[in-house]
Amino acid sequence: MTTTTIRLSDDLKARVSVAASRSGTTTHGFILEAIAEKTQQAERQADLDRVAEQRYANILSTGKTIPWEEMRQYLEARSAGMPAQPPKARKLAG
Numbered sequence: 001m002t003t004t005t006i007r008l009s010d011d012l013k014a015r016v017s018v019a020a021s022r023s024g025t026t027t028h029g030f031i032l033e034a035i036a037e038k039t040q041q042a043e044r045q046a047d048l049d050r051v052a053e054q055r056y057a058n059i060l061s062t063g064k065t066i067p068w069e070e071m072r073q074y075l076e077a078r079s080a081g082m083p084a085q086p087p088k089a090r091k092l093a094g
Contacts, residue, residue: 006031064089 008016013027020030059065070087077084 062089063091065092066090067092 016030017027020027023030025033066087066089074084074087
């Protein structure tokens with residue numbers, strides 16, 4: 001394990017200390033948890049961006065997509081617990 005030094009303003013240090021105390025943890029533990037959460041958030045965003053780019057590339061290469069209204073109806077049915085057939089991608093007139 002390595003050591004990293006961070007500089008906090010007095011105001012932020014006081015706020016972190018209060019928040020850590022309210023959370024029932026140490027300032028150090030609170031900061032570590034915050035860094036881990038922020039890292040996980042950035043990783044999830046990078047994964048989402050990667051999937052979005054892949055899907056967009058697929059749309060460009062095939063010319064096929066699903067109209068939002070059809071996808072919305074499908075998602076609403078699924079979220080209501082109803083059986084639903086996923087809509088089929090197709091080339092849209094345009």
